[in-house]
Amino acid sequence: MNVRALAMAACIGAAFFAVGYVWNYQPDAINPDEIWSMFQSEHRKARAAVSRILVEPHSAHFNGLRTVEADKATYVCGSVKAMKSGGQYADAAFVYTxxxxxxxxxDDGRITLQHSTYKPCPTAAGGKIAEQQTLVSPGALSVIKTVEKIIPKSSGGTMEQQLGQLAGQTAAVAPGSAVAAGSAVLSGSTGAGSAPAGQHSSSRVEATxxxxxxWRADQPPAAWPAFPSGHSVTKSTPKRTAAEALAFAKDIEARWEQSKSSGIPTKRPSPEEIKEACRALLTIDPADKEYPRAWAAFVRLRKIDREMAA
Structure with missing residues (x-):
C-alpha cells in the first residue's frame, strides 16, 4: 500500500468535508476554480448573504462565482441553485454588493423570502473581471489539474459519495503535494454580431x-443566437414593447410553475404559447437595457419547452 498517497487522499477528503460542512458547498466536480472560490473572503460573504434570504438555505448550490470591480465598487456575481417552497429546485443569477x-x-421570488430589484452583473472596468492573485506554487496547481483529469465528473450526489470517489481514485496522484486553488476567471457568451456597449460587451464565446x-441565464451573449428559417421561433409575431414581451414571458413561467406545484394540467401553458413568448423576446434589440433580462427569460423558456417535449 502506498501510505503517502493514502494519507494525501485522506487529507483532501477531510478538506472537502470541512468546506462542505462549514460553507454548505457540494461541487459537481473537482474544479480548481471553484476550490479557489471557497477561500475568497468576498465569495464567502456572498454565499452567506444569498443563503440568508433563501427559502431553503441549506439547499443552496453556488456556481461560477467571480469578483468584478466596476464603478469604484466591488461585486460578486454568480448563480445559485436552491429549493423552492414546493420542493422543486430552481436556478437564478445573483449580484452581491x-x-x-x-x-x-x-428569481422573481421563486427561491427567496425577500425579493430585491435585480440589476445584472456590472461590466468590469476595462472589460475584465478583477484578477485574483494565485497564492500557490505551480507544482500544486499541476496536481489540481491531474486530480481533475483522473476523477470523472460527478452527476451530483452527496458530499460523502463524492469523497468516496476522491479517496478511491487519488492514489495515482504524486505524493507529497498539496491541493490548492487557482484563479477564477469566468467568460460569458457572445453572438455572431458585433458586441454593443452594454452588460454583455465583454463576452467572448458565441451562443449557438x-x-x-x-447557455446560462446570467451570461447574455452580444447577440441572439441564429435560428434557421422555418424554425418555430422565427415565425412572425405581433409587435410588442420590451416590457410587454418580458411580462408575457413572466406569465408563461408563472403558469408553468403553478401547474407543477398544483398538479393541475389546465394551468400549464401550451407549447405554442411558450414558443410565442420566445418569439416576443427575440424582438428585443441586444442594445436595449432590458436585453439581459430578456436573455435570462429566453433561456428559462427554452428549458421549459424541452421539459414539456420530454
Whole structure:
C-alpha cells in the first residue's frame, strides 16, 4: 500500500468535508476554480448573504462565482441553485454588493423570502473581471489539474459519495503535494454580431443552437443566437414593447410553475404559447437595457419547452 498517497487522499477528503460542512458547498466536480472560490473572503460573504434570504438555505448550490470591480465598487456575481417552497429546485443569477452586504437574486421570488430589484452583473472596468492573485506554487496547481483529469465528473450526489470517489481514485496522484486553488476567471457568451456597449460587451464565446444546453441565464451573449428559417421561433409575431414581451414571458413561467406545484394540467401553458413568448423576446434589440433580462427569460423558456417535449 502506498501510505503517502493514502494519507494525501485522506487529507483532501477531510478538506472537502470541512468546506462542505462549514460553507454548505457540494461541487459537481473537482474544479480548481471553484476550490479557489471557497477561500475568497468576498465569495464567502456572498454565499452567506444569498443563503440568508433563501427559502431553503441549506439547499443552496453556488456556481461560477467571480469578483468584478466596476464603478469604484466591488461585486460578486454568480448563480445559485436552491429549493423552492414546493420542493422543486430552481436556478437564478445573483449580484452581491460587497460594500453594503446586499445580495440581489434574479428569481422573481421563486427561491427567496425577500425579493430585491435585480440589476445584472456590472461590466468590469476595462472589460475584465478583477484578477485574483494565485497564492500557490505551480507544482500544486499541476496536481489540481491531474486530480481533475483522473476523477470523472460527478452527476451530483452527496458530499460523502463524492469523497468516496476522491479517496478511491487519488492514489495515482504524486505524493507529497498539496491541493490548492487557482484563479477564477469566468467568460460569458457572445453572438455572431458585433458586441454593443452594454452588460454583455465583454463576452467572448458565441451562443449557438448547438451549445444551447450550456447557455446560462446570467451570461447574455452580444447577440441572439441564429435560428434557421422555418424554425418555430422565427415565425412572425405581433409587435410588442420590451416590457410587454418580458411580462408575457413572466406569465408563461408563472403558469408553468403553478401547474407543477398544483398538479393541475389546465394551468400549464401550451407549447405554442411558450414558443410565442420566445418569439416576443427575440424582438428585443441586444442594445436595449432590458436585453439581459430578456436573455435570462429566453433561456428559462427554452428549458421549459424541452421539459414539456420530454
Amino acid at each position: 460587497v460594500a453594503i452586504d446586499l445580495p440581489r437574486v434574479d 443552437r448547438e451549445s444551447e444546453l450550456t
